[in-house]
Amino acid sequence: MVRLRVVDLPIPDVLRDFIVRERGVQELYPPQEEAVRRGLFDGRNLIMCTSTATGKTLMAELAMVNAVLTRGVKAILAVPLRALAYEKARDLRVYERLGVRIAVTTGEYDKDDAWLMNYDIVVTTYEKLDSLLRHRVDWLRRVGVLVIDEIHYVDDDKRGPTIESIIAKVKALGLDMQLLALSATVGNAEELAKYLNAELVVSDWRPVRLREGVYYDGVIYYADGSRESIKDLGNPVLSLVMNTILDGGQALVFTNSRSNTVKLAQQLAQYICNYGVKVIEPRELSKVSGAILESSQSRLLGEELAKIVRCGVSFHHAGLDMDVRSIIEDSFRNRLIRVVVATTTLAAGVNLPARRVIIHDYRRYEPGFGMEELPVMEYKQMSGRAGRPGLDPYGEAILIARGEDEVDYLIKNYINARVEDVKSKFLTDKNLATHILSAIASGYASSVGDVMRFISSTLGYVQGSYDKNEFLRGLLRRKIDDILNFLMESGFLERRDDYVAATTLGLLLNTLYLDPYTANTYIRGLRVREETNDLGYAHLIVQSPEVPRLRVRRNEFDDYLQLVLDNWDYLLVKPSITKDEIEDGEFEDEEIEDYLSTVKTAVMLLDWANEASEDDLLKNYDVGPGDLRVYGDLMNWLVSAVARLAGALNMEKHMERLSTLRWRLTYGIREELMELVINLEGVGRARARALYNAGFKSVIDIANADPKLISGIRGFGDRLARSVVEQARKIVEEGKVVKPTATDTNREMSRQVIGKRRGSLLDYL
DNA sequence: ACTTCCCCTATATAGACAGCATGTC
DNA sequence: CTATATAGGGGAAGT
Numbered sequence: 001m002v003r004l005r006v007v008d009l010p011i012p013d014v015l016r017d018f019i020v021r022e023r024g025v026q027e028l029y030p031p032q033e034e035a036v037r038r039g040l041f042d043g044r045n046l047i048m049c050t051s052t053a054t055g056k057t058l059m060a061e062l063a064m065v066n067a068v069l070t071r072g073v074k075a076i077l078a079v080p081l082r083a084l085a086y087e088k089a090r091d092l093r094v095y096e097r098l099g100v101r102i103a104v105t106t107g108e109y110d111k112d113d114a115w116l117m118n119y120d121i122v123v124t125t126y127e128k129l130d131s132l133l134r135h136r137v138d139w140l141r142r143v144g145v146l147v148i149d150e151i152h153y154v155d156d157d158k159r160g161p162t163i164e165s166i167i168a169k170v171k172a173l174g175l176d177m178q179l180l181a182l183s184a185t186v187g188n189a190e191e192l193a194k195y196l197n198a199e200l201v202v203s204d205w206r207p208v209r210l211r212e213g214v215y216y217d218g219v220i221y222y223a224d225g226s227r228e229s230i231k232d233l234g235n236p237v238l239s240l241v242m243n244t245i246l247d248g249g250q251a252l253v254f255t256n257s258r259s260n261t262v263k264l265a266q267q268l269a270q271y272i273c274n275y276g277v278k279v280i281e282p283r284e285l286s287k288v289s290g291a292i293l294e295s296s297q298s299r300l301l302g303e304e305l306a307k308i309v310r311c312g313v314s315f316h317h318a319g320l321d322m323d324v325r326s327i328i329e330d331s332f333r334n335r336l337i338r339v340v341v342a343t344t345t346l347a348a349g350v351n352l353p354a355r356r357v358i359i360h361d362y363r364r365y366e367p368g369f370g371m372e373e374l375p376v377m378e379y380k381q382m383s384g385r386a387g388r389p390g391l392d393p394y395g396e397a398i399l400i401a402r403g404e405d406e407v408d409y410l411i412k413n414y415i416n417a418r419v420e421d422v423k424s425k426f427l428t429d430k431n432l433a434t435h436i437l438s439a440i441a442s443g444y445a446s447s448v449g450d451v452m453r454f455i456s457s458t459l460g461y462v463q464g465s466y467d468k469n470e471f472l473r474g475l476l477r478r479k480i481d482d483i484l485n486f487l488m489e490s491g492f493l494e495r496r497d498d499y500v501a502a503t504t505l506g507l508l509l510n511t512l513y514l515d516p517y518t519a520n521t522y523i524r525g526l527r528v529r530e531e532t533n534d535l536g537y538a539h540l541i542v543q544s545p546e547v548p549r550l551r552v553r554r555n556e557f558d559d560y561l562q563l564v565l566d567n568w569d570y571l572l573v574k575p576s577i578t579k580d581e582i583e584d585g586e587f588e589d590e591e592i593e594d595y596l597s598t599v600k601t602a603v604m605l606l607d608w609a610n611e612a613s614e615d616d617l618l619k620n621y622d623v624g625p626g627d628l629r630v631y632g633d634l635m636n637w638l639v640s641a642v643a644r645l646a647g648a649l650n651m652e653k654h655m656e657r658l659s660t661l662r663w664r665l666t667y668g669i670r671e672e673l674m675e676l677v678i679n680l681e682g683v684g685r686a687r688a689r690a691l692y693n694a695g696f697k698s699v700i701d702i703a704n705a706d707p708k709l710i711s712g713i714r715g716f717g718d719r720l721a722r723s724v725v726e727q728a729r730k731i732v733e734e735g736k737v738v739k740p741t742a743t744d745t746n747r748e749m750s751r752q753v754i755g756k757r758r759g760s761l762l763d764y765l
Numbered sequence: 766a767c768t769t770c771c772c773c774t775a776t777a778t779a780g781a782c783a784g785c786a787t788g789t790c
Numbered sequence: 791c792t793a794t795a796t797a798g799g800g801g802a803a804g805t
Contacts, residue, residue: 082782103790107783115789127782159782257778260795318780343779363793365778371793513783546783554775622777630781637784644784 003027031203038199045198047181049189052384056182060147068120073144081349082106089123133169134442151181155422161431164458171457172444187421208387209394212415216401223415249355253341256361258317265315265341269308295323297625298614316342319624356396357386376417426460434515441502441510512641525572531653536570538602549597560596609664635665687715702728
């Protein structure tokens with residue numbers, strides 16, 4: 001079959017030549033060709049539902065760059081992950097040579113959005129795009145192409161409604177833009193296309209052949225009916241992995257828990273090293289291993305990992321710090337590391353293909369639901385990682401069966417199964433409340449009718465058949481009324497007849513990106529007392545469902561109960577049972593389990609803010625360096641958000657206390673280090689502590705110091721020492737030393753020691 | 766007396782977006 | 791309310 005050639009595309013010559021020359025693409029893949037035929041370059045809305053590596057991204061690039069070059073409009077590319085945003089932007093930068101200006105903006109990086117005006121293609125996350133729409137940035141009018149990547153995320157409970165909200169806002173603005181949606185294969189592609197008013201491209205075509213099968217008892221049963229016996233080494237994963245790497249390939253193993261990831265990787269490493277498998281390169285690997293040791297924040301985790309990396313094996317999960325993760329990913333791409341055992345971290349974002357993908361568990365624990373089978377969609381995401389285009393002759397995805405009858409079951413329910421439909425989660429109370437408030441506060445709706453119209457442009461509305469059924473529409477209207485009432489009672493909204501408007505508080509929530517239910521909890525908590533202790537504040541912050549909660553072990557129950565009793569008056573959110581009931585033991589464990597979870601999480605965060613080492617936090621709470629980064633990010637956002645709420649409500653004491661806690665909780669430092677960490681780039685908790693202990697306690701101390709003295713301190717080299725001193729001198733000269741508002745922590749309020757766990761710094765409380 | 770094995774029970778269980786301030790991609 | 795794998799304890803059986 002003759003494929004459509006790039007040179008025949010209806011796009012400018014420069015772009016055609018560029019694609020052929022720089023991208024090395026001569027001909028289009030069938031799905032790409034179909035996209036062109038369906039009007040990609042005619043400004044038609046389009047949705048592509050195809051598997052990974054079928055060139056959806058190239059089509060998006062072409063559509064965007066073409067629009068920029070020919071029509072002089074801007075383009076937006078919205079993706080689900082920050083890392084993905086940076087990656088796509090990096091790839092897009094090659095078009096800078098055609099004069100196309102590329103920018104990335106995400107919440108973590110950017111403050112002001114005005115500078116984006118000067119760029120042609122803006123790569124961003126869903127949430128940041130929603131935020132841009134909330135602020136009604138004026139350059140939005142000049143956007144001609146909107147690409148939504150991985151749009152099957154509309155199924156996600158939390159993130160999906162944001163996508164729908166984006167679409168509803170774009171519609172409400174009446175912006176004239178081409179919508180291009182990219183999706184993994186989903187069950188209801190037609191429905192999505194209809195919702196988006198888009199042409200549909202569906203295809204199961206793949207650039208590398210994929211063989212799918214199930215392993216059981218020494219045999220791989222392929223879905224096409226063929227089977228292959230491999231050497232059974234007792235352990236299914238081990239057998240499959242050895243079979244792969246002895247054949248010169250690489251394997252990616254997916255499993256359902258972090259501990260499994262470590263355990264499996266260790267077993268594999270032990271086997272490979274003990275039996276002296278020759279395919280690995282020990283010299284190079286020990287370099288990698290050294291790099292990991294060096295960059296790991298937690299020595300424990302680093303050593304655990306470094307040890308097995310020497311054997312060409314690694315584990316990978318979100319508890320690892322970013323740099324360790326990228327070392328692993330890079331070494332896998334370089335083929336030094338032959339096997340990575342990962343949780344789903346790797347299935348979603350990072351592009352890390354391998355000859356063989358092994359799916360160790362097809363079930364996963366869902367809190368509140370027990371063990372649940374993986375959706376077919378996730379299986380497809382994982383199996384889609386199999387086979388590197390142009391490098392491997394084919395890719396393989398192998399599921400592991402625990403019993404003989406499971407073989408057919410897995411073939412039927414995964415390999416040959418239809419992918420699930422994508423279902424909107426927009427019409428739940430929480431999502432409705434957030435997005436209705438957002439629509440009103442940002443001026444997309446000023447009456448109940450507007451709200452209804454706004455909602456009618458969501459997928460949830462279409463899927464609920466509300467457009468077709470008057471009775472259902474009545475129900476929905478009543479539900480919206482309830483939510484409007486809730487927002488009014490909470491003081492976020494005002495209403496006169498049919499007209500609605502956000503209050504100052506409501507506007508604040510909208511810009512803080514805080515959901516109304518959480519904000520309500522925060523405000524009620526703040527009203528309980530004028531001031532409270534650190535535990536009280538940390539515990540209040542943790543009430544947000546955004547904060548991952550630690551589980552309380554049985555043997556910790558009593559310690560935390562005691563802590564609750566001792567701090568009863570200071571806790572701004574009380575459990576559902578009374579103090580007397582706790583003291584008399586008149587309750588079931590389940591009644592307070594969730595509450596204690598929040599307490600434990602707060603305690604961990606305070607340990608962090610009291611400079612507990614990362615190793616101790618890992619030991620005591622099973623919280624890895626990667627998790628700490630997430631917690632730190634969250635604290636930076638949530639604590640300052642609560643401080644802003646307190647400010648809006650004129651609660652000065654709260655505000656003051658929260659403003660120091662914010663820094664302590666985000667950076668994991670005691671108050672005395674705040675000045676150093678806040679003012680000096682390259683100085684975090686560890687270096688700040690080292691500086692402080694060496695007598696450099698303030699920016700002035702450092703400005704007056706000899707860089708040579710500082711370079712001798714642990715964690716400093718010559719360069720960093722000089723940079724820090726330079727920075728300090730500069731800000732002192734300019735009189736710009738930021739003095740964080742500090743108040744005396746009232747330590748005497750709650751002296752309390754928890755448990756006998758080693759390293760806990762809770763005695764401070 | 767000591768080890769081994771089996772059964773029962775307790776325990777633990779994935780990931781990662783967003784604000785604002787200040788003065789750069 | 792929902793599940794399962796694993797580690798550890800305790801006791802019975804085996805050496």
